[in-house]
Amino acid sequence: MGIGHFAYASNSNRFLASAALTNQPYAVVGIPFDGAVTNRPGARFGPQEIRRASLMLCDGLHPLFGVSPLTHLGDAGDMALPNASALELVREAVESQATALMDKHHCVFLGGDHSVTLPLLRALHRHHGAVALIHFDAHCDTWVDHFGEPSGHGTWTYEAIQEGLVIPAKTVQIGLRSSGERAAREYVQDQGGLILTARDLRGRDGQGLAPVIAQIRERVGNTPCYLTLDIDCMDPAFAPGTGTPEPGGLSSSQVLTLLEELAPLHFVGMDCVEVAPAYDHAELTSNVAASVVWTYLCGQIAKPARM
């Protein structure tokens, strides 16, 4: 599209400058909520910055998958959410809007803090029953309380397992490295799932990730699988714009290799959460978040159509 593309794109606030959502098979949806964070707020502004960063990706074919998601994709805009409400009211609003969208589309959600994944899994459960889960994160998100409250952005994985929304043996966590008591950090493993810590993945990239990819593929099999990617899975060098950064994380190359090689799994939805633009530098975080979502979408669209 050449230089004219930028004038066109700058007028759009939609992911990859896609059209408004009508009957496209894939939908991007923003969830501008950060009321359940532990540390620094700001992820409510994630969706708009990821969309803006995505504009540079909409002008050609993905170099590995050879497709563009543009004509397959609509942007539903941001969810309408109650402001300053109790978390459960926000979650009810997320769940009902997600349910309606999932009726018609394969959805990718842009967070928002990680507490939104629980209502997304509740909505997904109505469509698919319990699903496999691939969870990129620096944190286990299996704490049993949120500083005295029952729920927050660090409890949703525990709650999802307790509610039977995900299959524990087909739950895979990748990139964990934060401090925390052992019972929380290893909860998924104790339930029969797989944890690949950031330390486990040190020094592995490209072909070095092959054994890890084989292990994940074998465990998940053909079960419908949800992907949730907390941007803090990456090292702050690659994604500084997040509320709870943890040094020693994955590189963007490691994450993209994993997403590319796991694309054949039976994915039924994705979210990318915890992008907090106020702490970003040089738009590193919004750029890599847009690339992650683009890679997921291209990987799915390159496969035979599947809802």
Ligand SMILES: [Mn+2]
């Ligand atoms: Mn998280």
